[in-house]
Amino acid sequence: MIPVDKGGGIAKAQGSYKNRDTPCSFLCLPKPMMAMSFLPSFHLFLVFVVSSIIYITYRCKFFTSRHPGCTFAPGPRGWPIIGNLLDLPTQRPWIVFRDWARTYGDIMYVRAYRKPIIILSSAEVVTDLMEKRSLIYAGRPVSVMDNLTGKYFHQYFNGGVVPDYHIKQAKQIHKFLRRCLDTSGKQLDPSHVRLTLASTIMDIVYGLQIESMEDDYIRVVVESIELGSDSKVVGKYWIDYMPFLRYVPGWIPGTASVRLGARCRPVVEEMVNRAYDAVKKGTVTRSSMALDLITRLSEEPDPERRKAEERHAKHVTAVAYAAGSDTTYSTIQTFFCNLATYPDIQKKAQEELDLVVGPDRLPTFDDYDSLPFVQAIFLECIRWLPVAPLGIPHSTTEDDYYNGYFIPADTTVLVNVWHILRNPVDYPEPEKFNPDRFMKDGALNRDVRDPLTFAFGFGRRACPGKDFARDTAFLLFASILHAFKIMPSLDEYGNELDPTPHMSASTLCYPELLHYMLKPRSKAMEKLVRDTAL
Template identity: 40%
Template sequence: MENILAAGVIILLSLLLYQWLKRSWFRPLPLPPGPNGIPLIGNVFDIPKTMPWKAFRDLASVYGDVLFLRVPTQNIVVLNSTQAAFDLLEKRSDIYSSRISKIMIALIIPKQWNFALMEYTPEWRVYRRNFHQFFHQRTVHNYHPIQLNQCRGFLRRTLGDSSQLSQHIRLIFSGIILKIIYDIDITDMHDEYIQIAEEAIAALSIVQVPGKFWVEFLPIMRYIPRWVPGAYFKRKAEQYQSIVAKMKDQPFDAVKRNMALGKSGSSVAATMIENIHADAKDTAAQREQEEIARSVTGLAYGAAADTTTGAAQTFFIAMSLFPHVQRKAQEELDRVVGPNRLPDFDDYDNLVYIQAVALESMRWIPVTPIGVPHALTRDDEYRGFVIPKGTMIIANAWAMLRNPEDYPDPECFNPDRFIKDGRLNPEVRDPTTIAFGFGRRICPGRWLSSDSLFMTIASVLHTLNIHPILEPDGKKYDPFSHRVDGINLTIEKVPCTVTPRSEAAAALIRQCAA
């Protein structure tokens, strides 16, 4: 047994040495700049496991906006400027649109059904096309009544019990997406479907953090028994696998049962199931199409609620820390909407400052500060450097959205930066062109997310005042001290309280409950 282990170690070290020598010596052009690595293990200790977006930005200040790191079996390039991101991920999207095949994802999802994590293949295009037909820019207006209903439900719940603000916020977007996708009505965060999505998205967020699990750097580790001390990753994968499978299958199966009983209402899942039965020619084709439908609806269910919730949390935190912004937004709402009704989507064009508040919420604390990494499918040259095939490409949206050249005084929450002469200023970079990703992997649900965030901001500020909660030492709240680690920047608890702006505002909320 000892001889076998020794032979395995020798083989592993030999492979690592070969990879290191190959990367170091056999390149016609230099690699992009980055910190010197340690032979064999490279930059393993330069890759942070928490808040990597800040660490990558700090490294970029030393080595430049295109940062190169390497770890065993994987090259990594971090793009810290919009120029580099657009040059590569947009203009060369034909070779920068794939994904890295991650060991932990493969262990959690044996057949990779989450098309956001799929490699750039014809199969991915089929999944993306099925998703896009329900959420493109010319379709999402169909969901406005659901969005209005959920925003007003938030107002009612908050008026009744403002102590559960964080849960009420999450319920807005979970309620929107569950109703759209599965025609499921939920009333509180204890709902079974909400719990499933929360746990599954947390698991998928954790396993995508670069450097979180060593098996991604040393794939041979996947073959060690689960009881070995270094096989912690296997035990976590087993735990996450059943959680993620429930997110894809449980609500979809509920729709199928309701359709069989004639009880199903209008939903994305029901429409896809009807189309399958109408178009699929045989049982095998039906199974294949149903797997696509489960995947498309499962991804929307899990991802849409999580990302938009994060942007709304940022909005609440910002209003509590920058009260002059809150007052200015309320002045616009009083002028445009008036005291006798709640805002709706017909007010959109006239609520320019509210639009700017939404944009600044996307910029100030981006929900996906390093996004989902891309993968390069062939060797490429950029600025006189070579980027090898298979390199993981990380777009550091945090660094881009905090760039003072594009956004002066970036730490300050300032919606006015987007406004000129009473309209949105097209000369200022739109943060959604960064926050939603790049190229062919841009978020396909961005139109629904933007509409939901706008209506939430307008509804809340028209009727409620947002107040800060101070830290125990009396200082202003630091949102990052209460974050949940993962690839998404999620705040555990929103440090705010809310009260009705007036008795008339409270009456408006009660009227919408009738």
């Protein structure tokens, strides 16, 4: 009940409007109208929920009758109607799923409302399903947009094309080294790493010269990635499993996903259009992926087909930033925190670099095959902390059976990549950061399970940007190790700070709050960094 102050207050505020039946806000809404606007909506919502419960109960019985005697994989027992919706963890779910696997096995079944989910927790099961039966497990689902976007990604980021970007990658890495000289002896700002990756990918994709993370082009992309990453946290938003919630008013408790969607749309739209339109209008004219696409599309005679293809081109260029920048950032932060912790690993890599590269130049991509231990460091970074601990969700395109378990069509498939890459059988002492696990007789040991086969996706859905990410990380690792010592940073009293990081808990996982600094290995190396320019 809203009090009315006859001497002013709300009554006076309402009196200032000519038409009192048209409120200016919730507070100045007359009581009768308030009841009329709120209660019917709430009652309709309750009717909607009750109807949905009745409907889903019927559907569950119908589903069971269609598949009599079918056995699902084991998993935690769920609740009536909502299944395991309340069991799905939203903070570091890969750890919870690891604990579940110890009880229920390498393939688990849960149900979130009507949505069946299976969680795979061993390399053998993943290989059997995601690789050998990739046609069934490659869904997300597949659409025309997915196919065209995938086509463009493969065209511009496949292993045969990536060497075309080496000059731009090396240029930005050399800029990063010079920025590190300017902050020598101080804790390195993680934004230096982000700027290096952002400027590299924005140069390749749009021909943009980015000099600061405050750049408007970067600001909108970073905001979009943050919102998108939050929306992908498994189990956090019930709308993923109860699509009817998209029609529920945003003021209803539990509908945060509706509000998140409202925030995401304008940001994502700006990210998709802004840089692409700058290239199309001729504001940016340097050679780039977007310019090549725009030139090719201008030759399409069919206006409708050209319009549709341009939508796909805009999306693939926008997504390229996240694929080529944000994910690599995680691997580089993992590199810094562990190399600061293990100086013996750093020393061994530097001995290899001194022997192969020498004191008169910086490493290049041509040194790749001659630096197996630097490669091993990259592999161990990927294994120790995969960028996407649960991979990217897949879905089944048809019913399937595996080891006596029934897996219905349209089942969401999650792979606990983090748990698989910490299997002590494949990787003894998995908690320890140890690149030597990938070495044998001075070369890479091909008998050790390759973490890249799990960290970058599976089958037809494997990440097309993995070669680009590997090359960027390799040259950055080699260049930093050749020119600098990585050390724990110091507090105000000169004591070393613990470089052990705090881990983020979103869809993408990376070390946060790192305490490390870089110092040149020698005066000669400092001069080499300053004098080397592309």
